[in-house]
Amino acid sequence: MKIYKGEKKRQYVTNHSIVHLFSFPIEEHIEVHEYERDEWIIQEDRRPNYLFYVIEGKAKIYVTYQNGKVSLLNFINADEYIGEMELLNDVYYTKGIQASTKTICFAFPFHRYRDRLLEDAKFLRELTKFLSVKATNMAAKYSQSLAFPLENRLADFILQTADRGVYKEKHVTVCDYLGVSYRHLLHVLTQFCEKNYLEKEGRNYRIKQYDSLYSLTEVLKNK
Amino acid sequence: MKIYKGEKKRQYVTNHSIVHLFSFPIEEHIEVHEYERDEWIIQEDRRPNYLFYVIEGKAKIYVTYQNGKVSLLNFINADEYIGEMELLNDVYYTKGIQASTKTICFAFPFHRYRDRLLEDAKFLRELTKFLSVKATNMAAKYSQSLAFPLENRLADFILQTADRGVYKEKHVTVCDYLGVSYRHLLHVLTQFCEKNYLEKEGRNYRIKQYDSLYSLTEVLKNK
DNA sequence: CTCAAAATATGAGATATCTCATATTATTAA
DNA sequence: TTAATAATATGAGATATCTCATATTTTGAG
Numbered sequence: 336m337k338i339y340k341g342e343k344k345r346q347y348v349t350n351h352s353i354v355h356l357f358s359f360p361i362e363e364h365i366e367v368h369e370y371e372r373d374e375w376i377i378q379e380d381r382r383p384n385y386l387f388y389v390i391e392g393k394a395k396i397y398v399t400y401q402n403g404k405v406s407l408l409n410f411i412n413a414d415e416y417i418g419e420m421e422l423l424n425d426v427y428y429t430k431g432i433q434a435s436t437k438t439i440c441f442a443f444p445f446h447r448y449r450d451r452l453l454e455d456a457k458f459l460r461e462l463t464k465f466l467s468v469k470a471t472n473m474a475a476k477y478s479q480s481l482a483f484p485l486e487n488r489l490a491d492f493i494l495q496t497a498d499r500g501v502y503k504e505k506h507v508t509v510c511d512y513l514g515v516s517y518r519h520l521l522h523v524l525t526q527f528c529e530k531n532y533l534e535k536e537g538r539n540y541r542i543k544q545y546d547s548l549y550s551l552t553e554v555l556k557n558k
Numbered sequence: 559m560k561i562y563k564g565e566k567k568r569q570y571v572t573n574h575s576i577v578h579l580f581s582f583p584i585e586e587h588i589e590v591h592e593y594e595r596d597e598w599i600i601q602e603d604r605r606p607n608y609l610f611y612v613i614e615g616k617a618k619i620y621v622t623y624q625n626g627k628v629s630l631l632n633f634i635n636a637d638e639y640i641g642e643m644e645l646l647n648d649v650y651y652t653k654g655i656q657a658s659t660k661t662i663c664f665a666f667p668f669h670r671y672r673d674r675l676l677e678d679a680k681f682l683r684e685l686t687k688f689l690s691v692k693a694t695n696m697a698a699k700y701s702q703s704l705a706f707p708l709e710n711r712l713a714d715f716i717l718q719t720a721d722r723g724v725y726k727e728k729h730v731t732v733c734d735y736l737g738v739s740y741r742h743l744l745h746v747l748t749q750f751c752e753k754n755y756l757e758k759e760g761r762n763y764r765i766k767q768y769d770s771l772y773s774l775t776e777v778l779k780n781k
Numbered sequence: 782c783t784c785a786a787a788a789t790a791t792g793a794g795a796t797a798t799c800t801c802a803t804a805t806t807a808t809t810a811a
Numbered sequence: 812t813t814a815a816t817a818a819t820a821t822g823a824g825a826t827a828t829c830t831c832a833t834a835t836t837t838t839g840a841g
Contacts, residue, residue, distance in 0.1 A: 380781065398701055399781040406701035423690045428780050459682035466689040467646045473696035478621055478629035481703055481737025484797060507818060514704025519798050521820065538807090538819080557651050558603065558622040707827060730788060742828050744790065761789080761837090 336374060339367040351390040353441065358457040366442040370394075370434040376417060379431035385442040386452070387417035392438025395508075397431040407511035409472070410435075419462060422449060435508075479555050485515050485523050490551035493533075493542070502533065502540040559597060562590040574613040576664065581680040589665040593617075593657040599640060602654035608665040609675070610640035615661025618731075620654040630734035632695070633658075642685060645672060658731075702778050708738050708746050713774035716756075716765070725756065725763040 339347060347367045354361060366385070370376050370392075377383045379399055389411060396408040408430065411417060420427050422445065443452070452458050479488060492513065493502045510520045524540065527533040532547045533540040542548065562570060567590045577584060591610070593599050600606045602622055612634060619631040631653065634640060643650050645668065666675070675681050702711060715736065716725045733743045747763065750756040755770045756763040765771065 398697075400701075400705055400777065401779060401781055402777050404705040406705060408697050408701060420690050420694060423687050427694070453683055454679050456677050456679040456682055459679055459686055460676055463682055463686045463689060464646050466686060466693055467643050470689055470693035470696055471643060471650070473693055473700055474621075474631050477696055477700040477703065478623075478631060478737070480700065482623055482627040482629060486797095505818075506820095514701070515797095516799055517819090518800080518821085522798085525821090554623065554625050556624060558624055709827095728788075729790095738827095739829055740789090741791085741830080745828085748791095 336371075337369040339369065343367075347390065347439065348441075351441075353388060356388075356458060356461060357452075358455050359451055361443075361448075364444060364447045366444070368440050368442045370438045370440075372434055372436055374434050375431060376434055376438065376440070377429060377432040380429055382421050382427075382429050383418045384446075385418055385444055386422050386448065387440040387442050389413050389415050389417065389438060389440050392434060392436045392440075394432050394434050394438055397433060397511075398428075399431070405511050406514060407508065409469075416462065416465060419466070421445075422452065480514060483555060485513060485519060486526075487551050487555055488513055489520070489523055489527075490532075490548040491555055493540075494545075494548055494552060497542055500542050501536065502542065503538075560592040562592065566590075570613065570662065571664075574664075576611060579611075579681060579684060580675075581678050582674055584666075584671075587667060587670045589667070591663050591665045593661045593663070595657055595659055597657050598654060599657055599661065599663070600652060600655040603652055605644050605650075605652050606641045607669075608641055608667055609645050609671065610663040610665050612636050612638050612640065612661060612663050615657060615659045617655050617657050617661055620656060620734075621651075622654070628734050629737060630731065632692075639685065639688060642689070644668075645675065703737060706778060708736060708742060709749075710774050710778055711736055712743070712746055712750075713755075713771040714778055716763075717768075717771055717775060720765055723765050724759065725765065726761075 344367045348362055348365065368376075368385075368387070376387065376394060379397065391413055393413075394411040394417070396411060398406050398408060400406075411432065417432055417440065421429060489509075492504075492509065496502065496504055506517060506520055506524075510517045513520065524533070527548075528535055528540070530544075530547070532542070532544045534543050535541075570590045571585055571588065589608070591599075591608075593615075599610065599617060602620065614636055616636075617634040617640070619634060621629050621631060623629075634655070640655055640663065644652060712732075715727075715732065719725065719727055729740060729743055729747075733740045736743065747756070750771075751758055751763070753767075753770070755765070755767045757766050758764075
């Protein structure tokens with residue numbers, strides 16, 4: 336982890352202005368942190384001292400169970416908060432946050448900002464919306480995961496993450512995210528290839544029948 | 559649905575004061591609604607015109623898929639909001655809300671309250687906390703449902719809902735909530751009886767081995 | 782009270798998904 | 812470069828869960 340100072344810091348604060356998110360001057364005690372790929376921004380079960388706002392990069396939220404099972408709860412992208420649960424709740428089991436690319440965040444030390452943030456309607460309004468979307472998405476994922484087999488959820492995930500017609504995600508990550516075993520994920524991918532929905536290209540998969548995959552995702556929609 | 563007027567209304571507004579939740583006078587245009595058991599407070603896919611605050615009773619949040627599958631996302635209890643997603647988000651698929659007992663709510667018409675609520679830090683702060691808990695709980699349910707078999711989740715649910723050592727929930731509700739088939743729920747309940755964790759008493763189940771059930775729930779905890 | 786609808790109950794076969802074992806290939810740190 | 816580690820890959824058997832069929836009991840509306 337690096338903390339930017341001086342000119343580099345000033346540059347980020349200027350080029351990624353967030354003054355519109357708050358109704359008080361926010362910049363004085365702000366820090367700019369850089370995390371490298373695979374670095375832990377927050378360690379599981381260890382409360383952070385900052386509220387973070389991601390300005391570049393991508394991260395993952397992980398939770399671990401006593402039996403060693405790991406769940407990738409969600410991805411975090413630019414312009415999203417990290418540590419907001421700890422800002423709001425004194426009692427909270429802190430999830431692990433791992434950078435999946437180089438990630439740069441603004442970091443607001445709780446002790447300097449907490450009280451003012453919790454009084455700021457502009458900030459709270461946006462945070463409330465952010466959390467409402469988060470809760471809605473988790474609810475959708477939950478019910479879909481119980482109501483439909485991997486085939487449907489994987490088709491959805493492939494279409495969402497494919498890069499110009501090619502699916503490139505790492506299997507080890509995806510099986511934690513979709514909550515299935517590595518073995519089963521590979522099994523269903525193989526089925527997609529056998530049906531010619533996908534074609535394997537080295538380590539990646541090229542989408543051959545977009546429509547077939549799309550129709551698998553349609554059952555996920557609400558009535 | 560009944561709308562209380564006059565003395566009955568005044569009584570509820572007085573006895574369940576919520577002035578502490580807002581920093582502006584809230585009571586002028588408030589309505590008091592009563593819903594009977596099984597009545598729909600909000601119909602799925604139909605945006606409500608009110609933000610509700612439950613003062614008595616209990617309700618369920620449902621979502622339906624195109625193939626007819628139904629998911630019971632969560633329960634709503636007294637002192638919780640309903641319709642907050644629609645208050646915050648213009649684009650949102652409205653879930654169905656059904657009263658599971660007689661339920662009485664304060665109803666705030668959006669057109670009168672929306673703007674003021676979204677400016678009120680006191681209200682927003684509490685709503686943000688409420689949503690953060692909601693998001694956290696959904697995330698926990700999601701990952702648990704994928705990481706553990708019904709046995710563990712059902713043990714947890716039984717201990718949470720048992721009434722003085724007796725489990726009395728309706729199977730049809732529980733299987734929608736835990737996301738398993740009716741058949742499988744009964745199957746696992748039968749196993750619990752065979753192992754003597756539970757004993758059937760007519761339509762209910764008496765807990766015989768609290769410790770065995772409790773140890774099934776322990777794996778659900780985080781590392 | 783009566784009847785239809787809802788809820789409970791159980792069996793049997795199908796399938797989605799898991800666990801474990803084992804090999805090969807890619808990536809990373811020393 | 813080398814060796815350790817992580818990721819990919821595949822087979823085979825186990826099990827958690829589903830679907831469908833069918834019967835009985837309970838509940839609620841008229």
